[in-house]
Amino acid sequence: MLSYERATVEGRHRHLKGSKGNTSKFVVTLLFFSENKQNESSSSSVYVHNPHLAEMKDDVLYHLSLATGTHDLPAMFGDVKFVCTGGSAWRMKKCTAYIAAELGMEDPKSDYPNICAGTDRYAMYKVGPVLCVSHGMGVPSIAIMLHELIKLLHHARCTDVTIIRIGTSGGIGLEPGTIVVTKQSLDGMFQPRFEQVILGKTVVRNVDLDQGLAEELLKCSKELNQFETVIGNTMCTLDFYEGQARLDGAFCSYTEKDKQDFLHKAKEAGVCNIEMESSVFAAMCNLSGLRGAVVCVTLLDRLKGDQLSCPHDVLQGYQLRPQILVGHYIKQQLKATALKV
Ligand SMILES: O=P(O)(O)O[C@H]1O[C@H](CO)[C@@H](O)[C@H]1O
Numbered sequence: 001m002l003s004y005e006r007a008t009v010e011g012r013h014r015h016l017k018g019s020k021g022n023t024s025k026f027v028v029t030l031l032f033f034s035e036n037k038q039n040e041s042s043s044s045s046v047y048v049h050n051p052h053l054a055e056m057k058d059d060v061l062y063h064l065s066l067a068t069g070t071h072d073l074p075a076m077f078g079d080v081k082f083v084c085t086g087g088s089a090w091r092m093k094k095c096t097a098y099i100a101a102e103l104g105m106e107d108p109k110s111d112y113p114n115i116c117a118g119t120d121r122y123a124m125y126k127v128g129p130v131l132c133v134s135h136g137m138g139v140p141s142i143a144i145m146l147h148e149l150i151k152l153l154h155h156a157r158c159t160d161v162t163i164i165r166i167g168t169s170g171g172i173g174l175e176p177g178t179i180v181v182t183k184q185s186l187d188g189m190f191q192p193r194f195e196q197v198i199l200g201k202t203v204v205r206n207v208d209l210d211q212g213l214a215e216e217l218l219k220c221s222k223e224l225n226q227f228e229t230v231i232g233n234t235m236c237t238l239d240f241y242e243g244q245a246r247l248d249g250a251f252c253s254y255t256e257k258d259k260q261d262f263l264h265k266a267k268e269a270g271v272c273n274i275e276m277e278s279s280v281f282a283a284m285c286n287l288s289g290l291r292g293a294v295v296c297v298t299l300l301d302r303l304k305g306d307q308l309s310c311p312h313d314v315l316q317g318y319q320l321r322p323q324i325l326v327g328h329y330i331k332q333q334l335k336a337t338a339l340k341v
């Protein structure tokens with residue numbers, strides 16, 4: 001079922017410890033698995049694409065503090081159908097409690113234990129078929145979490161899993177508190193791509209997200225009628241300050257006009273908000289066959305400022321909006337599935 005693409009990389013090794021300028025040629029043949037599996041197969045398993053995994057006796061999911069040798073992953077996670085992920089552990093715990101209440105699954109005796117308590121890298125909570133996992137800040141942090149989460153779902157033999165990033169962002173020309181459901185993730189040069197260096201070669205990955213899921217989420221927001229929601233492009237950057245054209249970082253070498261010109265260009269490219277994980281999130285959804293969406297609230301309008309200076313309780317209230325929307329969506333989906341059974 002898997003299709004491989006072959007690529008040959010040629011380069012020169014520089015011998016750091018050898019005599020000056022001493023290099024030797026290397027040629028590496030890479031096997032890439034076909035990148036876009038999302039709509040290709042009728043099967044809805046979570047795919048890992050790594051022939052080495054089958055040869056491993058145990059798989060240690062180090063940053064989640066879980067392992068196939070020590071945990072019965074199918075028993076613990078086999079029923080998972082939805083994963084909510086966001087930067088902060090606090091938000092993920094709040095999300096778990098909110099979704100438990102929405103689904104009528106609250107346990108007054110339970111404080112929702114952190115399944116990843118053996119590590120402080122990420123936090124993970126579970127209520128019924130919903131898993132909530134924190135991912136930290138930025139592309140490297142979410143990518144590590146997603147590698148291990150995708151393997152976890154694979155080892156647990158999960159099927160039909162939908163994953164939604166519920167995050168915060170800076171808006172462009174939107175009222176703070178607006179939710180943006182990502183249509184397309186763009187990089188800092190307004191290109192729809194995620195670039196990763198693998199074995200010294202840049203690999204460009206597809207960042208398309210499930211448009212049907214985005215539309216379903218927009219419909220849910222209209223039904224809820226509690227806050228403004230739009231579908232638009234999301235710019236994913238590698239930094240919060242200079243990477244997002246802020247003037248208030250420790251370093252800045254451009255003017256207010258340069259910043260405004262850049263943000264207006266972003267707006268012309270359809271960018272509604274800026275955050276720091278959507279590109280690799282979309283790329284890894286594509287690779288794994290997970291149905292994915294990015295739902296971020298805007299905390300401020302970047303055309304009007306850079307600092308997050310509005311009161312703490314207002315910001316916390318905004319952060320809850322994506323989970324209200326996603327909670328409603330999950331409840332509807334579970335109801336529809338129960339009706340079908
Ligand atoms: O609210 P979360 O999910 O952390 O996401 C956004 O907030 C962080 C920056 O404050 C970045 O990680 C950005 O993507």
Ligand SMILES: O=c1cc[nH]c(=O)[nH]1
Nearest residue numbers: 168169170274275276
């Ligand atoms: O401006 C913002 C706000 C939240 N998260 C970001 O990445 N940028």
